[in-house]
Amino acid sequence: MSQLTAPTFDAFLRDLFVPLCAGGTLCLPPARKLPLDQMLEWLGSSGVTLVHCVPSLLRALLSFDQLQAADVARLAALRTICLSGEVLLPATVRQFREVFGDGVELVNFYGASETTMIRCHHRIVAADVERGYIPIGKPIAATQMIVLDADGVACPVGTPGEIYVRSAFFTLGYYRDAALSAQVFVPNPLRPGADEVVYRSGDMGVLLADGNLRFLGRRDGQVKVNGVRIEVGEIENALLSHPEIAEAAVVARSAEDGSTSLHAYVVARGELPPDLRQFLAVRMVQAALPHSIAGLDALPMTSSGKVDRKALGARKDVDAPSTTAYAAPVTATQEALAGLYAEVLGRERVGIHDDFFALGGHSLRALMVLARIRKAFNVELVLRMLFETPTVAGLAAQIDTIQAAQGDEGQLDLDDLLAGALDELADITKTEG
Incomplete structure (x- = not known):
């Protein structure tokens, strides 16, 4: 099993102890951050069979030229890739299956540090490529995922609500912060007086007819543009479906007048496609079209390997003047x-x-x-x-x-x-x- 996680990230515990407790081999990279070509070479030479990483890293590997050129033979030992920490987009799954087919299993994880990490998982199947989203799956043993409305009432199938986790495996709370602990470790609304605590995740989700759970975003992070509720993940997925786009991230900014605007940052495989706005216009509602689309050499990453959305939100290039040379009206x-x-x-x-x-x-x-x-x-x-x-x-x-x-x-x-x-x-x- 690969160990690609920073020690400050909760997933480090799983990556460290699971293989050791299971009699497996823990494979440590020769450097904290490897270039993609060296990463592929190390994964192959180490005989890694199971990789755990964030979707951002997988997208970067899938977009690497040598991997795209079917140079997958070096990863012959690879059997499973587990993803967590970010939303897994259908475009990533589609690209993954184009490269690996059914030869490598892809698993989507969902969980939180407060619930001792993973509580849900979904094994990707071929039909997922056609979905507009990837489920976070069904709960693992000794776990129940509950979707409740604002009044603490269970939501019917297909109705969005907040995700609560019922499990025997919780942390002891936040260190020296009893008030915050009490906000998220709450009495089970479905069993009043039962002296049972559940974890209030702050994540929005919806229970699907097949028993899987779909993640909809953070309760306190929903983006509304001119009254329209926007899922930035859907915009990112649309951008990634463009054949010339390798990576994409969308952030929201609020102006002094109270308006909200969306800004997209993309990493292109070559030159930035000039038709991206038109490409999105036929796939998204108007309110979801970004105010700006900027090309970057690489998306900024946090120490845990996730896209650093805070750094993107703080960029000062969003209101830069047009680079188009002024051309006066003719007619x-x-x-x-x-x-x-x-x-x-x-x-x-x-x-x-x-x-x-x-x-x-x-x-x-x-x-x-x-x-x-x-x-x-x-x-x-x-x-x-x-x-x-x-x-x-x-x-x-x-x-x-x-x-x-x-x-x-x-x-x-x-x-x-x-x-x-x-x-x-x-x-x-x-x-x-």
Whole structure:
């Protein structure tokens, strides 16, 4: 078994003692952090059969050129990879199966330090590739996973709630913090007066019809953008489904006006694809499209090997000026539209090749632009048009085309316009309720 975990991370205990207690061999890498090529070489030469790591490391290994080139023979001894610490995305599973097929088993773990680590597991099967998420699985022995609503009532199958853990295996609480211990080690709401304690995880989940549990994110970390509940993991998964993207992370930031914006950071296999926004626009609701998409050489990592989202959230490059060279409007439509962009975005000028969203636009500002376009050009545009063609040049061409059609036919087809408006309304008003 590999030992890839920092001693300050709770999983170190499992990686250290499980193989020793089971009569296995503990394999220690020659250095704390190995380059990917050396990591693969060490895993192979050590004859490691079981790897435990975070999904971020697996994604990095899967994206490594030599591994992608089917140089998997060096890992002939490998039988199982166990993942924990982060959400496992379907895109990672899909890539894993393309490389390893059924030759190596992949297991998704779920648990917390407070419950002496892993309490749930799910063995990945071929059908999981087609899911929009990967379950965290079913509880292990002597454990029950309970999903409760805000009133402490058990949620029916398919209804989201907070995950509580019922088990005989808990820690003794937080060191010298009785108040915090009392907040998470609470009396079992389903057995009042039974003198039984359960662990309140703070994680949201939903019990599936097949008995598996799906993780939905942190109770205190739900992201809402313009009233729409957003799962950043779904955006990351969509980005990773692009063939040129190796790694992706999305963070949320709050502005002084109370608005929330999403910012994506990606590691590309080569040059950063120019079509990422359009790629996402046909896969996500408008509110889930990131305010910015930046390319990095590598995502920052914590000492435990997870993506350092705090470091990404603190980056100062999110409001950097557009790198697109200014190009002045050529046509009357472009000139008027550039003025509308500048007015809504609070900018002195906007070039015809500047991206509305890269300059600070979001779905609410997009609606403001559409209202001004309706008044200025007597043209009805649906929101998706702006997401798919966010530049002045692109949208001006759309406006000219529609005006020409109105001139030929007198007016737009009312049925088509109404259908588009209803589609937009369905996207914009998707909320928790």
